[in-house]
Every structure is written in structure tokens, then in C-alpha cells.
Amino acid sequence: MVLDKRLHYGFNGYQVPPMPRATRSARRRRSFKKKHEENKMCAFDLLAIVAGNLLLDKESAPSSSNTTADKNQCAAVNSNVKYEWQDEEKPLKVEACDHGSAARNFFVCGPSQVHGQGCSSKEPLVAQNNLNLRLASALTKSDWAGRSDAEKLGNDKSKNDMGTFARKVEGVSSEYREFGDCILEVETKRAVKDEPGRFGMVLSSNVANACSLEDPVVLDAKPPALASLDSSAKVPLCRNHIPNSSYPTNRDDVNVVSRDDDENSGCSHPITKKKFFRPAPRIGNRRIRKIMASKYWKVAPRFKDGTVSNPDGDLKPVFRKRKNYYRQQRSERLYPFKKRKHYAYSSPSNSYGGMSCNGDASGSCSRMHGVTGASSSFVAQHTSLQPRDSHGMRTFNGGASSSFVGQRTSFQPRDCHVKLRIKSFRVPELLVEIPESSTVGSLKRTVMEAVTAILGGGLRVGVLLQGKKVRDDNKTLLQTGISHNNQLDSLGFCLEPNPSRKPPSLCPGGSPFLLQCDTPEPLSRCPPTADVVCQGICTGSPEPHVNNLGNYIESDHDSASSPADISMDKSTNSKALVAVPAMNVEALAVVPAHRNSKQSEIVQRRIRRPFSVAEVEALVQAVEKLGTGRWRDVKLRAFDNAKHRTYVDLKDKWKTLVHTARISPQQRRGEPVPQELLDRVLTTHAYWSQQQASQQLKPQQAETCLLL
């Protein structure tokens, strides 16, 4: 266990160390990984702590005007603040230095490479698998409320240098978290190969599973040590009854002693130290101690006793961008890192009630229940935070999303259920051979039978957490860590043949519907299927590969699939599979997208799905009614249950329809659209174009009249 952790705060303050060659052995990799897992937790805690301190100390926090004019110069210009913690057993030292800028420019940097190593031995390791994390903006609630519209606007990321910068970089995602009285906007960014350390290297738990497949150890009692700001966000929740202090003061039960003194913390640059901690040094100090106690040190013990007590993940970030119908739609597309969607399928409250508390943590457990009661007022707080000016800060607008509120209010303190939802399973690759002369109907049957051949042998559901198989069926979800939000994010299910029944033969001599493997060529293509299906029952555990998982789990209907899968989609609809009662979860089970895996670095193109005539008909009809500028309405009206058709798709389709209608029938391709429909397209298009034109004309006319 690494005891001396040094985390450096500072923009660009950290360069990712390449993994030493020697670390490439599996064993060393694991230890390397473990070590940095811990560092990662620290990084998150510290980010929260520092952010919180900065924010609570409004007077000292520089105004937002102090942005990073020169991003390269703001690194570590000011001071170092050192903290020390002490575990029951071991001391922890953390060093933090900041560049003395506004909170929004504050970066937490820590050792990286937590999951970097070994993710793929073929790829460069440097910076490849690291995340940057950055506090994009942060304000106190009251500060926020007191801001003028212009200032609010100034806080809009689009107006902010750094924000713009971040936005321009691939893979940046942001989330809002409440931290004490503050709203933090935390941006995480997966490092891109070409620009290592651009933001300073930081680890994010969000991608902890990114490379977890690389090391498919059976998950045992030890849940992945994940930490994220979620944990920090939790703290404020406990404190609603203490108006102006951000932290619960009743945390003295924690066995953590801060050896750090705010006034003499070994800070080499008193100025900054004072700056950050002057107004509430005691609070700040205590907070640190507490956070570390509640979070970090609670994590550590469970390494040894195997008891999972994780009160952290259940508190979701309070500020969410508006979630509505289209969020889901949007998220169905493969946007690997632009936005993290883990909140989409996790319940914020799942571990409240049933949380197992051990030792001195019981106190915090009861507090957690208290949080429950406070949840409504909590929501209310945020509602009052809504900027009146919708233009002011769009990202905040509607932040207390209805979905969130709903989740909160509907949650049952006693019944601590993990709510999961499986969107779909994808059947592993399936090869089908069928004569050209066969009918479509027989093709369907063939595919169906092929599927049945695989699945019919009896199915078993496998659970993967962080890419690792959880094999102990007797563990509770809690023990496994599934009640943890972070875990939910990386929870996956897979279908496996039931070991108790002989799985249908897949390869040689297999079902007639499957590709005969005795032919030389296809033989080479067979193994993947066998591999996947056999995983979990084969004695020689196959090298689990990212791709395997990709075949296993698919929560996204829209994700591109191989042609063979297309037919699968229809024959294996998720309902049937969801019904598999093997799951010990009351609610349905979720398969979160596992797309932060390496795979997702390549943005997959959605599968092409030509519009059928019926769809065209529906589209035309809707557009006739609604016009050409209201694609959202068109979608809602005519394609509401066609999840794979976005309003952009509809708009595009209309565009091509118009084009198609204008060209000669000989030039048209694909399934022919009845001329009647095309005529309607042209008519409709002309009509609405004219409408639009006259709409635009009106104001002008009015203006002209006025001028005259």
C-alpha cells in the first residue's frame, strides 16, 4: 500500500509518467494499478476539498475574471499547501499546490496511469488512458444567485476561455456537483494521445473501467476502489440543517487525525494558504479531515475485511443538465466521452437504506438517513438557484432536472433497491449460411433457429463489474459494490450458456444453421463465437477481450452492429431477455453502456437503417401537417416510438426525399418510394417553403411600414 501520496495541484503540473517497461509483467502491473487506484481516490478527494475551500472562502477566492489568460503560466505559481492525514495504521501525506487563480482554474493533478498500463500492449501507454479532471467553474449558491445576468453569462463556458478550450478538446464531459454551498462544474477529459497533460493529468473514476478488461480477474470481496466527486458531493447533503457551514460537524467518530494545522501546515507560501483558508480555517481543516475520513479511509479498510460499506456513490451530483426525452435519444448515439451518461441508469438513492455500516461508520449511516429526509428541501434549494435568465447559463438552466427530482422523491428509504434497466442484449456473433434461393421468411426462421440453438441450451446471466466477472452468487449487491453508483456505471451483464446443460454445439457438426466450420475459410471465423459463448464455462479461460464484451453487452440499440447482428436485433428483443429471472434484482437490470472501453475511442458510426415506405409515408404525413421546421414535433408525432430515428434523421430523410423527388426515377436508388409520396413531398416542401418565406417577410414589412 502506498502511504505517501503526493498529489500536485496545478495546471499542467503533471506529466504522465510512462509506465516503466519493467511494469509490464502482469504482477507488477497489478500492483502499479493498485497503487494508483489509491492515488486516484486522493485526487478526487482533494479536488473536492480544494474546491470547497476555495468556494467557501468567497472573499479570498479570486473573482471569475481571473481566468487563465496564459494557460501555461498559471501552473504552480503560488503556493503549496500540505496536508497530512493519518489512518489508523498509516499516514498519508498529500501535497497540494495551487496556482493561485480562481477556482475555475484550479486543477487537481495526480499520478496517473491507474488504468493505463496494460490496457493494450500494442498502443502507446503514455497518456493514453488517463483522464484529466478539472474544475471548470465553481460558485457558491449565494454567489451565483447574486450574480448579474452578465456575470452569469460570463460564467457560461462558451464565454470562458478555458471552457472553450475544453470544449474544443475531444472527449470532454462535464458534470455538476454540489459541494457544500457550492456548485462545481467538473470537467473530465480523456487524454488524447497527442496532447498529454494538456490539462494536467488527473484520474477519473469514471473511466476506471475503461481498461479493466485487460485484467479480468474474478472480482472478489474487494470492490474496485473507486472514488469520485460523488463522494464529496455527499457531504454537503448531510448538512442542510447547518445554514452557513458546509459540513456536518458531527463526524468526530472518525478515526482520522489531521496532523495538519491550517496555520502552520508547512505551507511554503503563506499567502496562498491564507488566501484559501483564512475565513474558515477551522472549518476547512475539519472538512478535510472529514472528507478524508468519510471517504478515503472508509475505502481502505474494506480491502481487508471485505465488507463493503459505501455510502458514497448514492448521492448523485445535484446539478444535471436538463434531462428530457431527447437526452436519451441523444445518448443512444455513441458519444463515448463527450458526455458521461452514467447517471442515466443509476439510482441516486440505492444504498441509503440498506447500507451496511460497520464499526464507527454507523454514525454516518444514520446521518445518511437524515439526508433522505432532507432531500426535498435539498431539491428546493436548487430550484431556487435556477437563473431567471434562461440565456444566462444554459448549462445550469434546469439543472435540478425533473428526472432528478423525481428520482429523489420517489426513492424509498427503507427499500434500498438497486434499479437497473437492461436496454438490450446482443447475441454474440452468429454466422448463418443459407442458399440464395431461400425466402426472407426462411432466412428469418433460420436466424431464429440459430439463436435458439445458442440460447436454447439454457441461459445463465453473468455479471460483470468493472469488466470483471462476479462469480460469487451469494454475495449481496451491496457487498459486491453494485449498489454503488460508480459501480452501476460499470456494471454489465452477459449471457452465458448454462453450464449445467450442454450448450448446443456451435462449431463442427453444429446446428445446420450455423456456418459449417469444417470449411477451411470460415473456421477461422468461428472461434470468436465459441469464445464468447464459452466464456465462463470453459476451463481454459479465454483471453477476454474488449471486443468480446462488446458482443456480449449492448445497451444501445443504435450502436453499430455487424450485419449479422442486424437480424439479431429483431429476433432477440430485449423484453424476452429481460424476463430472465436469474437476476436477483427486483427491478429490471441495467446494462450500462460499456463504452468507455478502449473500443469507444473510435466513434462508431450508427448502423444504416434505410427508411421503409411506411416510414416515409408517416414522415410525409407529419411534415404535411407540421411543416419543415419542426422536426422535433415530427419526431414526437410520427416516430415517437422509433428510438433509432432522431429528429435529425427525420430532417435528413426529408432532405433526401426532396432530392429524390426531384431527380429522375432512374437515378434513384434503394427501395423505391411510390411516386405518389414523392409528389406529396414536393408539394409539401413547396408549400412550407413558401410559408417560411412569407413568415420572414412579415416582420420586414412591418419594419418597413414603421420606417415609413
Add this chain to the structure above:
DNA sequence: TTTAGGG
């Protein structure tokens, strides 16, 4: 988030 339009 939605619209609009180029690619």
C-alpha cells in the same frame, strides 16, 4: 437541446 445546412 433543436434547427439548419454542409459533408
Add this chain to the structure above:
DNA sequence: CCCTAAA
């Protein structure tokens, strides 16, 4: 179908 500026 993708991407993205602009609203």
C-alpha cells in the same frame, strides 16, 4: 448518417 454552428 455525421458534424456542428447558431439559435
